[in-house]
Amino acid sequence: MIGCSELALRFVAGGSLIVLISLLSKTKYPMLSGIFVLFPAVTLVGYYFIGQSMSISELQHVTKYSILGLSATFVFLIVFYYAQEKQCLNHALISATFSWLIAAGILLKIKI
Numbered sequence: 001m002i003g004c005s006e007l008a009l010r011f012v013a014g015g016s017l018i019v020l021i022s023l024l025s026k027t028k029y030p031m032l033s034g035i036f037v038l039f040p041a042v043t044l045v046g047y048y049f050i051g052q053s054m055s056i057s058e059l060q061h062v063t064k065y066s067i068l069g070l071s072a073t074f075v076f077l078i079v080f081y082y083a084q085e086k087q088c089l090n091h092a093l094i095s096a097t098f099s100w101l102i103a104a105g106i107l108l109k110i111k112i
Contacts, residue, residue: 006049013045065107072103 025033043066051059080096087095 010045010049014042017042017045068107069104072100072107075103076100 021033021036024030024036047059047063050062054062076096076099079099080092083092083095
């Protein structure tokens, strides 16, 4: 069972990263925020906490699906990029999210 202090640490770590990326987008080089959004900081923190409660073989299994899941993230980014031309920001994000869900569902269905 995860304790309240560990949940709070996870919340602060994730929220801090989002704040830093938001601040970076307001600098002289906002394109860096696009790069740092994909920095695996959330992955790093996530795997740290996941790895605390799993064996190496279980963690490798989770990592395998993360690697496969990159294709769903690629689908998200492509749909989001093109949807921005035709939709407002919120609708583009929703479209991209649904596309990610479909791609992730396909990955789970084919059980690679």
